[in-house]
Amino acid sequence: MLFQEAGFQDDHHFELPHFSYDGAANLEFRKKFYGVLTASRVESHDAKAYLSEGRESLLGPHKSLLQSYYSFEDGSSLLILNVHAINFRENQRYSKELERFLHLLKEHKGPMILAGDFNSWNQKRMDKLLKITQELSLRSVTFEKTGKVKSFMGKELDFVFYRELELVEAEVIDDHKLSDHHPLFVRFKRKI
Helix, strand or coil: CEEEEEEECCCCCCCCCCCEEEEEEEEEECCEEEEEEEEECCCCCEEEEEEEEEECCCCCCEEEEEEEEEECCCCCEEEEEEEECCCCCCHHHHHHHHHHHHHHHCCCCCCEEEEEECCCCCHHHHHHHHHHHHHCCCEECCCCCCCCCCEECCEECEEEEEECEEEEEEEECCCCCCCCCCCEEEEEEECC
């Protein structure tokens, strides 16, 4: 499970039994931390948290992203990059942040998932996002028949990209009270 605006505190545990977690906080407010969180029934063998180089607006917080690796029985690994992309900045800063995704991911050989809130609300941002995903040989999950993905100014904001996995199921869950974004449910299986 990938969350982009998870709230967590040192003295409270995220309540999902039998899951392990990796997190990357980008904001502290009233002794509570917020950021991206990746939860899995399998413990990651490595995780790295990153902050965006730019800030949201002049004095706003950085955005966070989280790179987690999960091992398969044969020793290969799945890389997941959980993204909450920069929003209230010019297209040039957005483009630079997406180039960083490419830098973080390009050395990985094998299955990969790149997912989250990409704040891709104009054509230049969409073009850059599609260019980066093409360079990484990633495919986009489509949710055409299952509900509406969060959008702004006619552009979708939330995406799940993948490679070397078989897409089994994809659904937008629009009957919830969790967030202003609709949860995306995607199930993959490993290609063998």
